[in-house]
Amino acid sequence: xxxxxxxxxxxxxxxxxxxxxxxxxxxxxxxxxxxxxxxxxxxxxxxxxxxxxxxxxxxxxxxxxxxxxxxxxxxxxxxxxxxxxxxxxxxxxxxxxxxxxxxxxxxxxxxxxxxxxxxxxxxxxxxxxxxxxxxxxxxxxxxxxxxxxxxxxxxxxxxxxxxxxxxxxxxxxxxxxxxxxxxxxxxxxxxxxxxxxxxxxxxxxxxxxxxxxxxxxxxxxxxxxxxxxxxxxxxxxxxxxxxxxxxxxxxxxxxxxxxxxxxxxxxxxxxxxxxxxxxxxxxxxxxxxxxxxxxxxxxxxxxxxxxxxxxxxxxxxxxxxxxxxxxxxxxxxxxxxxxxxxxxxxxxxxxxxxxxxxxxxxxxxxxxxxxxxxxxxxxxxxxxxxxxxxxxxxxxxxxxxxxxxx
Amino acid sequence: xxxxxxxxxxxxxxxxxxxxxxxxxxxxxxxxxxxxxxxxxxxxxxxxxxxxxxxxxxxxxxxxxxxxxxxxxxxxxxxxxxxxxxxxxxxxxxxxxxxxxxxxxxxxxxxxxxxxxxxxxxxxxxxxxxxxxxxxxxxxxxxxxxxxxxxxxxxxxxxxxxxxxxxxxxxxxxxxxxxxxxxxxxxxxxxxxxxxxxxxxxxxxxxxxxxxxxxxxxxxxxxxxxxxxxxxx
Numbered sequence: 001x002x003x004x005x006x007x008x009x010x011x012x013x014x015x016x017x018x019x020x021x022x023x024x025x026x027x028x029x030x031x032x033x034x035x036x037x038x039x040x041x042x043x044x045x046x047x048x049x050x051x052x053x054x055x056x057x058x059x060x061x062x063x064x065x066x067x068x069x070x071x072x073x074x075x076x077x078x079x080x081x082x083x084x085x086x087x088x089x090x091x092x093x094x095x096x097x098x099x100x101x102x103x104x105x106x107x108x109x110x111x112x113x114x115x116x117x118x119x120x121x122x123x124x125x126x127x128x129x130x131x132x133x134x135x136x137x138x139x140x141x142x143x144x145x146x147x148x149x150x151x152x153x154x155x156x157x158x159x160x161x162x163x164x165x166x167x168x169x170x171x172x173x174x175x176x177x178x179x180x181x182x183x184x185x186x187x188x189x190x191x192x193x194x195x196x197x198x199x200x201x202x203x204x205x206x207x208x209x210x211x212x213x214x215x216x217x218x219x220x221x222x223x224x225x226x227x228x229x230x231x232x233x234x235x236x237x238x239x240x241x242x243x244x245x246x247x248x249x250x251x252x253x254x255x256x257x258x259x260x261x262x263x264x265x266x267x268x269x270x271x272x273x274x275x276x277x278x279x280x281x282x283x284x285x286x287x288x289x290x291x292x293x294x295x296x297x298x299x300x301x302x303x304x305x306x307x308x309x310x311x312x313x314x315x316x317x318x319x320x321x322x323x324x325x326x327x328x329x330x331x332x333x334x335x336x337x338x339x340x341x342x343x344x345x346x347x348x349x350x351x352x353x354x355x356x357x358x359x360x361x362x363x364x365x366x367x368x369x370x371x372x373x374x375x376x377x378x379x380x381x382x383x384x385x386x387x388x389x390x391x392x393x394x395x396x397x398x399x400x401x402x403x404x405x406x
Numbered sequence: 407x408x409x410x411x412x413x414x415x416x417x418x419x420x421x422x423x424x425x426x427x428x429x430x431x432x433x434x435x436x437x438x439x440x441x442x443x444x445x446x447x448x449x450x451x452x453x454x455x456x457x458x459x460x461x462x463x464x465x466x467x468x469x470x471x472x473x474x475x476x477x478x479x480x481x482x483x484x485x486x487x488x489x490x491x492x493x494x495x496x497x498x499x500x501x502x503x504x505x506x507x508x509x510x511x512x513x514x515x516x517x518x519x520x521x522x523x524x525x526x527x528x529x530x531x532x533x534x535x536x537x538x539x540x541x542x543x544x545x546x547x548x549x550x551x552x553x554x555x556x557x558x559x560x561x562x563x564x565x566x567x568x569x570x571x572x573x574x575x576x577x578x579x580x581x582x583x584x585x586x587x588x589x590x591x592x593x594x595x596x597x598x599x600x601x602x603x604x605x606x607x608x609x610x611x612x613x614x615x616x617x618x619x620x621x622x623x624x625x626x627x628x629x630x631x632x633x634x635x636x637x638x639x
Contacts, residue, residue, distance in 0.1 A: 001529075002512075002516060002519060002520060002523045003523070004514075005512075005516070006509065006511060006512060006520075009511035009512070010511055013510075013511060108573065152481075297507070298507075298509060298510075301503070301507040301509070302469055302509070303492060304466070304495065304501050305495065305496070305500075305501055305520075305521055305524075305568070305569075306492055306493070306495045306496025306497070306521060306524050307491050307492060307496075307524060308488075308492040308524075309489060309492065310489070310490050311524070325549070331501075398469075398470075399468045400463050400468050400469045403503070403507070
């Protein structure tokens with residue numbers, strides 16, 4: 001306690017210098033906290049955008065489907081899997097999908113497209129497809145009056161084939177049994193805009209897709225939503241154990257390219273921040289060294305009366321750590337309201353940013369233990385590191401020489 | 407460690423301390439062999455630069471000899487490591503400096519308490535001892551003051567209390583009255599003499615002060631790093 005008192009009083013000996021040191025470290029804290037908040041918040045938004053747009057948090061496929069998608073690589077026994085998923089408390093919802101490349105025709109011409117068969121009811125619980133319909137309405141399991149099944153088409157296809165709501169769309173593909181699949185569909189709605197990820201997609205009800213592709217009772221993909229993107233890995237490991245014959249992939253694997261570029265972007269940010277913090281702490285090192293130099297005589301006396309060299313080093317480290325703790329406290333108090341505003345209100349971007357097809361229009365931060373706690377560890381950790389050299393210097397002062405100094 | 411009266415508590419053998427090398431070599435102490443008995447009130451006297459402070463520093467383990475040995479109650483401190491020396495000084499040697507050298511951010515009682523904290527004494531015992539020492543040095547009402555709020559004499563009293571709080575075998579005092587007026591110096595000397603007689607504590611001073619010389623039981627005269635006279639009263 002006395003050593004703590006001694007350290008605490010020592011940092012108030014040079015009030016102005018200590019204040020400047022505290023302010024620079026608190027600045028470092030605020031910078032780190034805001035940067036972490038912005039990065040985490042932005043990426044959280046992006047992850048939510050694409051996981052809730054279509055991907056889901058977890059996907060189940062037949063082995064190798066993600067790497068080499070083929071119409072024949074499909075999942076059977078979907079009824080029992082679906083029932084098992086419905087029973088699990090860690091799964092919020094799931095949906096079933098069928099994929100196939102098709103050639104789409106209208107009176108005007110043709111264009112290649114991606115056919116996606118969706119479970120009409122379940123899809124609404126997992127993705128934002130319904131919200132992305134710009135004209136027309138969502139799919140219905142019931143057939144159109146004309147006895148043809150309905151379809152949602154991407155804006156790109158609508159423009160290329162000059163299709164409007166109620167228009168006839170002819171699809172040609174290859175069935176899973178090797179037959180030629182062709183049928184007419186009625187446009188029920190148009191999805192997204194010509195730049196969105198869905199621009200070349202055609203969505204039809206799952207049963208219609210299974211019938212069209214001759215793959216009744218089978219699907220290519222089961223997309224799952226859990227309570228948060230962070231728990232995807234954990235749940236997917238447990239699901240993989242339950243479904244050893246299939247491949248269960250969290251969103252980090254499904255969207256591997258995005259995940260890796262996000263990780264490398266975060267690393268880049270961290271390196272940039274570390275450089276800034278390093279520069280701040282060079283100033284702190286200078287302050288601590290000055291303080292040691294000024295108190296050379298005092299350290300000599302402390303050693304003369306029986307303080308071990310390690311105790312002197314401990315005192316210097318304690319003083320620097322105290323300064324860092326005070327700085328972190330100040331930084332914390334200033335950062336919390338700023339980050340809270342940024343998290344709960346955020347900034348509306350004048351022009352939405354297109355990030356890989358996802359439109360990013362509202363920028364928010366994140367208020368979490370990681371965002372507020374990591375800068376504390378950085379500031380205290382760095383202060384500990386920069387106090388090692390002055391601590392050793394103070395500990396190695398020879399008492400006789402120190403007491404000759406003034 | 408024994409402090410039995412009449413027994414040698416400090417013994418130096420062929421103690422040398424040289425600074426520099428070759429033509430610039432300065433022999434601050436040259437071949438000093440001396441023995442101090444427990445309970446002695448010894449003054450090391452001599453002109454400035456004669457080697458008094460160097461001898462005190464070597465006896466106190468604050469400096470290393472170029473040659474020779476220093477035994478404190480039979481223990482050769484010349485071979486000790488930095489931490490061993492720190493522990494030895496903490497438990498066996500008390501220092502009183504000319505410039506008091508109190509820790510400016512600690513109060514008088516905290517300055518006294520600090521050394522006991524290093525010894526690992528519990529808080530209750532430290533508090534009792536601090537109160538006892540403050541009464542002994544006549545500062546019972548000034549324990550809460552910081553050094554800057556005390557006079558030179560009062561600061562030196564705190565330094566004496568600090569030196570004695572660890573109950574050392576030897577107290578080494580480097581010109582303890584040099585910065586004090588005559589009256590304060592005498593009163594401090596009386597205090598140290600009383601403590602010496604009451605507790606059989608060994609005091610070794612380096613001094614120019616006639617008043618210390620008059621009260622010392624032994625005078626060791628040093629000139630040019632050599633003992634020229636050693637007289638017991």
